[in-house]
Amino acid sequence: MKQKKIEAILSTAQKMFGRYGLQKTNLEEVAHMARVAKATIYNYFENKNAIYKEVLKxxxxxxxxxxxxxxxxxLSPKDKLTSFIKAKFSHMKKSVNILKVIKMGRERALIEERMICEYLFEKEVNIIHSILYEGVEKGVFHINNTLLSSRAIGESLRGFELNLSVRDNSDNFKNSLNELTQIVCSGIMAEKARLKA
Amino acid sequence: MKQKKIEAILSTAQKMFGRYGLQKTNLEEVAHMARVAKATIYNYFENKNAIYKEVLKxxxxxxxxxxxxxxxxxLSPKDKLTSFIKAKFSHMKKSVNILKVIKMGRERALIEERMICEYLFEKEVNIIHSILYEGVEKGVFHINNTLLSSRAIGESLRGFELNLSVRDNSDNFKNSLNELTQIVCSGIMAEKARLKA
DNA sequence: ATTGTACTATAATACGATTTAAGTCTAAAA
DNA sequence: TTTTAGACTTAAATCGTATTATAGTACAAT
Incomplete structure (x- = not known):
């Protein structure tokens, strides 16, 4: 029961925040739409910001x-890396609130927002790192400092985030992203593995 | 004489816009600081936005x-590309108004601001493209579609722009950027050239 | 070509009045 | 025990209006 309520609150809050933003979202309305009393919301969450933070998280x-x-x-590290990039950008479209934060720019971002972006970035880098590490272990990647490389790749992808819902031609975006994927993969692959591909 | 005045106006406007932004910058004050009458400003510029646009340009x-x-x-295409990236980020710190626009995020950017960012990006891609093209001609780069590759590299650098005046450790930034440079260079270099390096 | 000044009109600001909504509390219902 | 409706307080957002600042113009003088 508890969990059901919490989920209802979070999922409607997610929609409302996505549509109207943090400020213009009315908790009374959220309560009504989630078929929950306002008091229940405050029973489970400190305040509005806490809900927002939870939604972002x-x-x-x-x-x-x-x-x-x-x-x-x-299976292969190369395919894993390619799949990472593909998945990141195809699923990111659904993360409406995170997308909003990214589009807004850090200048006027709340501490909560920055923290989540940082969190997301670090976790992504972790995943990239595990891919690179495995690649090196298997001898298909040739990388001196896998940690540094994963950060670099992570950062390079940030540029593409800005163009997610903004930009001109969607094909243009996809092509550029694919091309970067190719370049990066070639750039970190060991000679032998590279010649095979 | 004419040119001197225009330059004076633009250079003081650049400082003022950089400090206070477009809105909070007072043209009367700009005129005074540039030792020019306000009428002179309007003799050479349509309006405030035109000055701002010119400053950005x-x-x-x-x-x-x-x-x-x-x-x-x-001399070598590889060094050219490396130098491109280095130069871009080391000189970008001086482009205070452009940096401001980038940090703000597109959401609330004026049309003039977006256009200049687009312009800058396209020109950068052009430079990258000429480097890549030369590299292919000389046989040191192995690239199928140089145009696509240059766009991809351009986009990947955007991610780093965000961290220019924002981020934690400056060394961290430099290292990541260097690493990406390495990866990209390896990624586009032909086998023989790559083995030599 | 440039200036100073005076001018207009529009946009920014300030501020008090009003409304909205965050957050609390309680007593009753489930 | 958890949830609810509703009353309540208070802080913030909104609104209307008065005020000010300044973008932009016109012009006579240099």
């Missing part, structure tokens, strides 16, 4: 899960 | 010039 974790799943379906 | 062109110069000092 949930979105981030959902995204990370989707990515991890996609990655784990692949 | 000037910053962009200055940056592009610096980059081009740095690139042209190098």
């Amino acid at each position: 949930t979105e981030a974790d959902a995204l990370l899960n989707k990515i991890s799943q996609s990655v784990s379906r692949e | 000037t910053e962009a062109d200055a940056l592009l010039n610096k980059i081009s110069q740095s690139v042209s000092r190098e």
